[in-house]
Amino acid sequence: MKMLIDTTLCIECQACVVACLQENNYSNLVPRIKMRIANPRNCHHCAEPACVIFCPHGALQKINGGAVIWQEPLCSGCKLCLTFCPHGSVNYDIQRGAPVKCLLCPERLAQGMEPACVAVCPTGARLFGKDEEILNLVEQRLHELKQKGQRVYCSPGGKAGDEVIFILLEAGK
Amino acid sequence: MPGYSLTNYLRISRTGRPTGEQTVGAHNNFKRTICGLCNGGCGLLVKVSHEGTIQGVYGDPQNPWNKGRICPKPMAAAQSLTSPLRVRYPLKKDRNGYRRLSWEEALDYIAPRWKEAREKGGNSAIAAIISKIGGSHSKFILNVFAELTGLNTYGTAPVCYESERKIRISLFGSAATPNPLSDALEARLVILLGNNIAQTKAGQFPWLKEAQRKGTKLITIDVRCTETARQSDQFIQVRPGTDAALGLALLNYIIENQYYDAEFVEKHTLGFRELAQAVKSYTPEWASAVTGIELNTILNLGKELATLKPALLYPGRGVCCVNNGSHALWAFEALMAILGNIGKPGGGIVSHIIDYGKLQGLIPEQLKAKPEVKYSAKELYEAMLDGRIQLFYIAGNPVATWPDTGLMRQALRKVPLVIHHTLFFDDTSAEADLILPATHWLEEAGAQASVHRVLQWREAVVPPPPEAKPAAEFFRLLAKRLGFPQEYFPSAAAAAWELECRYTPAVSGISVLAMKETPGGISYPCRAGETPRRRLYSELKFNTPSGKIELRQQNPQILPVDLPSYSDPLDSPGNDSRLKGDYPFFLSTAKVAYHYHTQNQYSAWVRKVEGPYLEINTDLARALGIREGEKVEVETPYGFLVLPVKLSTALPPLCLFTQPYYSEGGMGLKPANYLYPNAVDPIGGNFIQKNLQCRMLGFGGGGEHK
Numbered sequence: 001m002k003m004l005i006d007t008t009l010c011i012e013c014q015a016c017v018v019a020c021l022q023e024n025n026y027s028n029l030v031p032r033i034k035m036r037i038a039n040p041r042n043c044h045h046c047a048e049p050a051c052v053i054f055c056p057h058g059a060l061q062k063i064n065g066g067a068v069i070w071q072e073p074l075c076s077g078c079k080l081c082l083t084f085c086p087h088g089s090v091n092y093d094i095q096r097g098a099p100v101k102c103l104l105c106p107e108r109l110a111q112g113m114e115p116a117c118v119a120v121c122p123t124g125a126r127l128f129g130k131d132e133e134i135l136n137l138v139e140q141r142l143h144e145l146k147q148k149g150q151r152v153y154c155s156p157g158g159k160a161g162d163e164v165i166f167i168l169l170e171a172g173k
Numbered sequence: 174m175p176g177y178s179l180t181n182y183l184r185i186s187r188t189g190r191p192t193g194e195q196t197v198g199a200h201n202n203f204k205r206t207i208c209g210l211c212n213g214g215c216g217l218l219v220k221v222s223h224e225g226t227i228q229g230v231y232g233d234p235q236n237p238w239n240k241g242r243i244c245p246k247p248m249a250a251a252q253s254l255t256s257p258l259r260v261r262y263p264l265k266k267d268r269n270g271y272r273r274l275s276w277e278e279a280l281d282y283i284a285p286r287w288k289e290a291r292e293k294g295g296n297s298a299i300a301a302i303i304s305k306i307g308g309s310h311s312k313f314i315l316n317v318f319a320e321l322t323g324l325n326t327y328g329t330a331p332v333c334y335e336s337e338r339k340i341r342i343s344l345f346g347s348a349a350t351p352n353p354l355s356d357a358l359e360a361r362l363v364i365l366l367g368n369n370i371a372q373t374k375a376g377q378f379p380w381l382k383e384a385q386r387k388g389t390k391l392i393t394i395d396v397r398c399t400e401t402a403r404q405s406d407q408f409i410q411v412r413p414g415t416d417a418a419l420g421l422a423l424l425n426y427i428i429e430n431q432y433y434d435a436e437f438v439e440k441h442t443l444g445f446r447e448l449a450q451a452v453k454s455y456t457p458e459w460a461s462a463v464t465g466i467e468l469n470t471i472l473n474l475g476k477e478l479a480t481l482k483p484a485l486l487y488p489g490r491g492v493c494c495v496n497n498g499s500h501a502l503w504a505f506e507a508l509m510a511i512l513g514n515i516g517k518p519g520g521g522i523v524s525h526i527i528d529y530g531k532l533q534g535l536i537p538e539q540l541k542a543k544p545e546v547k548y549s550a551k552e553l554y555e556a557m558l559d560g561r562i563q564l565f566y567i568a569g570n571p572v573a574t575w576p577d578t579g580l581m582r583q584a585l586r587k588v589p590l591v592i593h594h595t596l597f598f599d600d601t602s603a604e605a606d607l608i609l610p611a612t613h614w615l616e617e618a619g620a621q622a623s624v625h626r627v628l629q630w631r632e633a634v635v636p637p638p639p640e641a642k643p644a645a646e647f648f649r650l651l652a653k654r655l656g657f658p659q660e661y662f663p664s665a666a667a668a669a670w671e672l673e674c675r676y677t678p679a680v681s682g683i684s685v686l687a688m689k690e691t692p693g694g695i696s697y698p699c700r701a702g703e704t705p706r707r708r709l710y711s712e713l714k715f716n717t718p719s720g721k722i723e724l725r726q727q728n729p730q731i732l733p734v735d736l737p738s739y740s741d742p743l744d745s746p747g748n749d750s751r752l753k754g755d756y757p758f759f760l761s762t763a764k765v766a767y768h769y770h771t772q773n774q775y776s777a778w779v780r781k782v783e784g785p786y787l788e789i790n791t792d793l794a795r796a797l798g799i800r801e802g803e804k805v806e807v808e809t810p811y812g813f814l815v816l817p818v819k820l821s822t823a824l825p826p827l828c829l830f831t832q833p834y835y836s837e838g839g840m841g842l843k844p845a846n847y848l849y850p851n852a853v854d855p856i857g858g859n860f861i862q863k864n865l866q867c868r869m870l871g872f873g874g875g876g877e878h879k
Contacts, residue, residue: 009382011400013375013766014782018245021778022229022252031781037403120232122242122375123382123404 001065001109002134003045003118006141006167007037008152009125016117016126023105023116030093030100033117037169041089043068043102044155045163051081051090051101066163067104075099104163138165205233206631207621207694208247209308209614210769212527213377214623214694215239217247219615219634227251227615227635232376237693238355238625244375245767249776254613254635256775258597258838262640264608271608276642276650279607284654286590290563296323297544300553300562303644304329304569305595305770307612308619308631310666311644313673316532317661318648323542331550332574334526336857337493340502341524343726344510346716349528351709352485352521353626353696357384359519362481365393366505367416367491367498371400372766374525377624378404390481392474394419395491396761397830398823409474413759413828414742414864415464416492420504421739422460423475425452427511432479434513441713442510444725444736451736452504463739478512483520490764495863496745499856503737510722516710527622529697535676536661550575550860551853557584564590568611568644570771572600573836576849576860577811594644597775599838610641617643618666620688622697626707628683629694630670645669732856742864747852752810752866760809761863762833762845774839785842786819788830794820797869806870807831812847813870829869833862 012035020032034041049068052060059074060081077097082090091100105115113119118128127137138154145152145167155166203218216236220228230251234241253259263279264271274282290298303326306315319326330338338348345351357363357380371378378401385391385406393405394416402408411419427433428449438445457475461468478484486509492501506522514520548556554577556562565588572581578600585591585604593605602608616637620628649662663669667685674680679698682705688694699705717723726732742759743750765783773779787807789799799805801820806813807829816831824830836844845862852861 009404011371011375011378011404011766013244013372013378013400015243015245015248015375015766017782018248018767018778021781022248025778029777029781119241120243120245122239122244122377122379124379 001128001163002131003104003115003164004127004134004138004141004167005040005042005164006125006127007040008141008145008150008167008169009123010035010037010040011123011125012036013122015120015122019116019120020102023108030091032091032100032102033089038171040166040168041087042164043089043104044087044166045102045104047156047161050084050086054080054084056080065104065109067106068101069103069106070099070101072098102164134165138167141167203231204632204634206615206634207236207629208243208376209621209631210246210250211374212525212622212624213238213374214621214625214627214629215243215247215376216629217243219251221635225635227254235692238623238627239376239379242376242379245779245782246769246773249767249773249779250613250769251615252778253597253772253775254615256597258599258775259638260595260598260602260608260610261638262610266606266608274607276640279609280650280654282607283590283592284651287564287651288655290590291322294561294563295545296542297325297546297548298561298563299324299566300548300556300564301326301566302569302571303327304332304574305611306568306644308614308617308621308643308666309673310617310619310669311648313532313669314645314648314662317536318652318657320532320536320541321652321657321661322655323544325544325547327550327553331853331858332494332860332862333490334493334524334859335550336499336854336859337488337502337524338526339732339857340499340506341522341526343732344503344506344717344722344724345710347709348524348526349709350522350524350526350624350626351515352523353707354380354487354523354624356485356519356521356523356708357381357389358387360384360389360483360485361519362390362392362477362484364484364486364505365391365395365401365405366486366488366501367395367493368393368487368489369395369399369401369491369763370487370489371404373489373764374624375766390477392477396825396828397763409466409470410825412463412465412825413761414495414497414745417497417500417504417737418455418460418463418739419466419471420501420508421452421455421737422457422471423478424448424504424508424511425455426457426472426475427479427508428452430475430479432475433511437513437515438511441515441715442722442724443719444723445511447725447736448507448511451738455739478508482512482514483517484509484512484514485519485521485523486514487523491863493857493859494861495742495859496747496852496854496861497740497742498859499854500737500740502857507724507737510724515722516708516713518708521708521710523624525624527624527626529622529628530677530679532673532676533678535672540658549853549858551851551858554580554584554851557588560587562588564588564592566592566594567601567605568594570595570599570601570836572604573771573838573844573846574833576846576862577851578844578847579812580851581846594647596772597838599771600836600844603838609647610638612637612641612643616641620670620683620685623694627694627696628680628688630685630688734856743866746855747850747861748864748866749810756808756810756866756868757827758867758869759828759863760807760848760865760867761828761830763830763863764834765832768832768834771834771836771839774834774836780840785816785832785835785840787816788819788821788824790824790826790828791820791822793826794818799869807848807867808870809848809865809867811850814843814845814848829867
């Protein structure tokens with residue numbers, strides 16, 4: 001399963017950010033994602049996650065479904081994951097001494113639901129589905145957008161790639 | 174639902190077929206309701222614990238208006254229900270602070286003083302701000318009470334849509350939105366004028382995206398390259414306060430080139446010749462110089478208006494909450510009229526004014542009372558300051574949301590009894606003598622109107638705090654004390670609606686049961702025994718004196734001028750062109766998707782999203798040496814405020830933007846309205862919240878640091 005974040009459809013309404021806070025309310029008040037077109041921050045659930053590699057305690061792990069999850073009992077709050085995340089997508093809860101990042105809504109996925117952020121997104125900028133579906137959609141969207149003259153690119157993806165794929169606008173006017 | 178390609182919409186914007194289960198899982202413990210915030214009409218599913226607390230708010234996949242998607246506001250609204258600042262019982266201010274009262278004691282205090290105020294000062298000695306009065310039950314009871322007691326009431330109109338209301342009544346005889354938003358699917362062109370719907374009605378924005386996918390051209394005309402502008406097919410950037418110039422020039426272009434619908438104009442409008450004469454000098458060349466829009470862009474827009482029909486106009490706060498907005502609204506709505514874009518599927522005007530008409534015939538004439546004087550919102554301040562207002566009932570937060578916060582505070586302090594019926598202890602509570610706990614729309618049943626021109630019924634999702642009462646109950650109890658017949662004050666929302674719709678022609682065919690049984694609710698007008706109508710003016714009958722669209726207004730009671738013209742924003746109320754050197758920038762407030770008026774400040778989640786800021790053009794900031802996050806003092810001739818800077822390339826260098834929602838009670842900040850004067854558009858009467866002269870101290874403005 002993969003998630004597509006198409007920033008060209010994003011209206012920066014922050015429904016995803018608030019839905020995520022609502023979903024994880026019992027955990028903490030620190031936002032797990034940031035959604036700004038110019039600089040979206042969402043765990044990519046990387047194919048080769050730096051946070052997993054550098055975590056000294058094995059608190060971060062990439063599971064079968066592709067999500068990079070975090071297990072509190074193993075975490076020492078050392079912040080190495082924050083430091084090494086190449087996407088700046090790990091936040092930190094000072095009160096609990098714990099990293100805070102998108103975990104791809106494991107409880108919702110287990111019940112056959114979409115992640116909370118995808119369920120609310122009014123414009124369909126966030127989509128979730130089977131690998132093939134999403135990858136085909138990415139190709140389709142990129143083609144559509146380039147036809148319209150938009151200078152877009154996507155973050156590293158592909159079958160063995162990150163679970164979260166971004167479509168982004170090239171910087172500069 | 175005839176005419177909508179709902180399934181296509183679902184397929185295009187999602188992967189696979191979304192079902193309710195994908196969005197919210199199994200539906201036990203979920204209660205269905207309709208959001209009561211921006212009047213988009215979004216359906217919600219609310220997860221409620223066994224104890225009766227809200228665990229989460231989700232979109233309702235079965236609601237055809239939002240199909241399971243929502244903006245962040247209802248989630249935040251649910252969270253704010255349990256804010257520590259929620260008022261849970263009546264409070265009376267005394268020398269030592271606040272004393273808790275029972276409702277009995279509160280009414281014992283209020284009722285005789287209400288009676289006395291009217292006896293000594295007349296009906297107009299009492300005023301009521303009712304912008305946050307509550308749902309349909311409270312609105313109805315308040316209207317009944319106002320008819321019986323001659324109460325002057327002020328809703329959100331003065332702050333939000335007064336100019337739009339006056340102009341549209343003048344042109345068409347009614348202010349209500351002529352077309353539903355869903356008509357966008359049938360339009361070939363949609364013009365968003367000073368309207369950032371991607372933020373203000375984010376949950377409903379997909380209708381415009383769907384229209385786009387079907388081939389509708391979406392044009393945004395705005396001062397900033399907003400989120401809406403980015404999603405549009407074309408963005409036309411206009412200098413602040415100059416939209417009327419564009420509108421008048423388009424009228425000129427359409428008329429001079431005879432692109433107007435001559436038959437429609439002849440049969441259904443009045444004053445065309447005078448309008449044509451009035452716009453003769455407003456050429457596209459002139460407008461190009463005034464607005465900063467390239468001449469070709471203006472001419473092409475004119476050509477598209479002439480050929481892409483039907484077309485919809487959807488004006489927003491950018492042309493309404495300004496000191497010269499009436500002209501722009503008049504020009505553009507008249508433009509739609511002469512093009513024949515009225516009363517058609519996909520042809521007309523969309524607005525978030527969604528009234529369905531006044532009560533007719535419920536209260537017998539001999540029981541009706543009238544205010545001796547109806548003060549305008551602007552005049553109300555003076556009336557308070559010099560003692561003409563003896564009692565003020567406030568359901569709302571005017572200290573933060575009405576202009577000139579300092580003056581409003583002073584004025585309220587002069588009123589002997591200020592009653593604040595509120596959810597939260599906010600800036601206005603601090604000026605009140607008596608504070609009463611209100612209920613929230615999540616805690617109430619009622620009929621909810623929508624920008625799709627439908628009425629949907631909601632049930633309460635959770636019980637209110639035990640002592641909280643809606644305005645419906647307050648006025649029912651007060652009316653009893655004052656000796657008014659109780660038959661006009663039903664205590665249940667459903668009974669109140671049945672009574673209301675019986676005496677409101679436009680919704681007389683819409684029962685509670687009918688609303689509940691029809692997915693997506695029922696379109697209005699819907700008279701008893703008739704089919705619901707999706708839009709107004711299909712028969713091209715207008716409630717104006719002539720029965721036609723009155724392009725020219727001959728009655729000075731309706732509008733003080735007879736035709737639109739151009740008024741420079743610097744020469745309009747609140748500004749002074751002579752001060753241009755001292756105050757070189759324009760300050761505007763603009764909404765964001767996660768706030769609603771001042772209410773969502775009380776949501777901890779929303780406070781995490783972003784704090785208050787002063788938005789400045791990136792190039793300007795660089796030139797002045799201001800960095801992101803740096804604190805800057807912004808000053809208008811009326812006040813100053815210190816805010817952290819946020820850089821943006823979306824707004825022009827001349828314009829500074831901030832938000833209208835923050836306040837001292839919520840975020841410990843003086844509201845932006847400390848900077849704004851009690852000034853209104855001279856024709857439409859709307860308070861101004863944008864395009865106000867300002868400077869940043871220490872930068873490019875001259876003047877001494879006070």
